[in-house]
Amino acid sequence: NVPQRSNADILRLRKQLLNPTLSVSYNEPLKIVRGEGVWLYDQYGQAYLDMVNNVCHVGHCHPRVVAAGQAQMAQLNTNTRYLHDNIVEYALRLTATLPKPLSVVFLTNSGTEANDLALRLARAHTRAQGVVVVDHAYHGHSPSMVELSPYKFNGKGGAGQSPHVGVVGMPDTYRGPFREASTAGMQYGQLLPAAIDSLRQSGIAPAAFYCESLLGCGGQIVLPEGYLPEAYAAVRAAGGVCLADEVQVGFGRVGEHFWAFEHQGVVPDIVTLGKPIGNGHPMGAVVTTPEIAASFVSGMEYFNTFGGNPVSCAIALAVLDVIADEQLQENARRVGAFLMEGLRELQQRHDCIGDVRGRGLFVGAELVRDCEARTPDQPKAKAVVEAMKARHVLLSTEGPDDNVLKIKPPIVFSQANAEEFLDKLDQVLRES
Numbered sequence: 001n002v003p004q005r006s007n008a009d010i011l012r013l014r015k016q017l018l019n020p021t022l023s024v025s026y027n028e029p030l031k032i033v034r035g036e037g038v039w040l041y042d043q044y045g046q047a048y049l050d051m052v053n054n055v056c057h058v059g060h061c062h063p064r065v066v067a068a069g070q071a072q073m074a075q076l077n078t079n080t081r082y083l084h085d086n087i088v089e090y091a092l093r094l095t096a097t098l099p100k101p102l103s104v105v106f107l108t109n110s111g112t113e114a115n116d117l118a119l120r121l122a123r124a125h126t127r128a129q130g131v132v133v134v135d136h137a138y139h140g141h142s143p144s145m146v147e148l149s150p151y152k153f154n155g156k157g158g159a160g161q162s163p164h165v166g167v168v169g170m171p172d173t174y175r176g177p178f179r180e181a182s183t184a185g186m187q188y189g190q191l192l193p194a195a196i197d198s199l200r201q202s203g204i205a206p207a208a209f210y211c212e213s214l215l216g217c218g219g220q221i222v223l224p225e226g227y228l229p230e231a232y233a234a235v236r237a238a239g240g241v242c243l244a245d246e247v248q249v250g251f252g253r254v255g256e257h258f259w260a261f262e263h264q265g266v267v268p269d270i271v272t273l274g275k276p277i278g279n280g281h282p283m284g285a286v287v288t289t290p291e292i293a294a295s296f297v298s299g300m301e302y303f304n305t306f307g308g309n310p311v312s313c314a315i316a317l318a319v320l321d322v323i324a325d326e327q328l329q330e331n332a333r334r335v336g337a338f339l340m341e342g343l344r345e346l347q348q349r350h351d352c353i354g355d356v357r358g359r360g361l362f363v364g365a366e367l368v369r370d371c372e373a374r375t376p377d378q379p380k381a382k383a384v385v386e387a388m389k390a391r392h393v394l395l396s397t398e399g400p401d402d403n404v405l406k407i408k409p410p411i412v413f414s415q416a417n418a419e420e421f422l423d424k425l426d427q428v429l430r431e432s
């Protein structure tokens with residue numbers, strides 16, 4: 001039995017014993033002891049509406065996912081050097097959701113591991129070293145992924161851009177240089193050749209282009225139509241492969257499609273998955289083409305002790321079952337549309353909401369001091385997050401100016417949940 005400590009004691013012990021760079025949410029941190037569906041509960045039984053947790057995708061502690069994990073844990077957990085049904089069933093089920101030729105699966109334990117392995121695949125396939133990434137992106141915490149994450153290498157404590165990395169500006173139609181709906185996607189895509197050229201000038205050829213299918217750390221940005229087709233064509237013409245990082249946005253969250261890259265009408269060469277794949281169980285995946293997978297065969301084995309174990313696969317299978325059986329992709333589409341419409345209605349009455357954007361249940365509301373000048377209002381965003389917490393709604397902020405309200409709840413989020421959120425946000429904005 002674990003002793004139950006006060007919030008102050010836990011904070012003190014964290015400071016004394018844990019990673020000193022770890023932050024906590026909120027001025028007065030919460031102790032969360034239980035989760036169910038879209039709700040998190042503190043030690044006093046107070047419920048909080050969770051609107052930021054895109055990991056517990058089908059709801060916190062979903063009974064079917066929990067039962068699948070429990071049953072498999074009681075039966076067997078081993079590595080992948082024995083034959084087991086779960087891993088091949090999962091590979092069949094996962095690849096069935098993806099367009100051809102994405103048909104070879106590598107299972108990992110996190111999104112970082114997936115993106116790391118993908119870099120090895122891309123380099124093996126292209127025999128090149130360079131990578132182009134989108135500004136403000138985050139792709140993981142390992143040394144190689146920090147180097148591919150402007151969010152980290154250009155942020156506090158960052159070591160700056162490495163010579164093998166090219167950065168293109170975010171395709172942001174609210175703040176960026178191109179804002180015209182019909183041409184912006186193409187214009188941002190046309191930034192790729194310059195980034196590739198600057199790599200080449202340092203003698204580095206492009207192995208890959210890493211791009212999230214919607215930009216998370218960049219501030220909940222929806223890629224403008226035509227962006228990936230243009231960008232992918234430039235990367236492929238230069239000999240690189242194209243990677244869609246679906247770690248945040250995959251598995252039906254965007255509503256209309258199961259994968260967010262599908263909105264752009266492209267087929268990536270490599271897709272990386274994480275967060276929602278195991279509904280909170282640590283897991284990630286890389287899916288690629290047979291050709292790229294074949295290039296990785298060099299004599300050296302890729303073995304991952306925990307990746308693809310029977311428990312992880314049982315859990316991941318249950319996640320796919322729940323998404324299908326509870327029609328959660330459709331829920332994300334319908335409730336997401338309702339939520340965006342509600343936010344746009346609030347935007348009419350509250351000048352501080354400069355932009356509302358998103359797809360399905362991946363939504364951002366950008367707070368500004370001045371609608372015309374679009375001046376980011378980070379203090380307001382922080383204040384709104386604290387005021388919403390006081391009303392038992394959990395939100396967070398995102399974006400280069402940290403002024404975007406980040407909304408990405410478990411996709412069991414209902415219309416009633418959205419109504420509660422919109423009511424409370426309206427109150428908070430009226431009082432602020």
Ligand code: PMP
Binds near residue numbers: 110111113115274
């Ligand atoms: N890619 C993206 C887009 C992410 O948001 C994250 C995590 N925030 C990662 C990769 C890394 O995943 P993990 O934390 O599971 O290593």
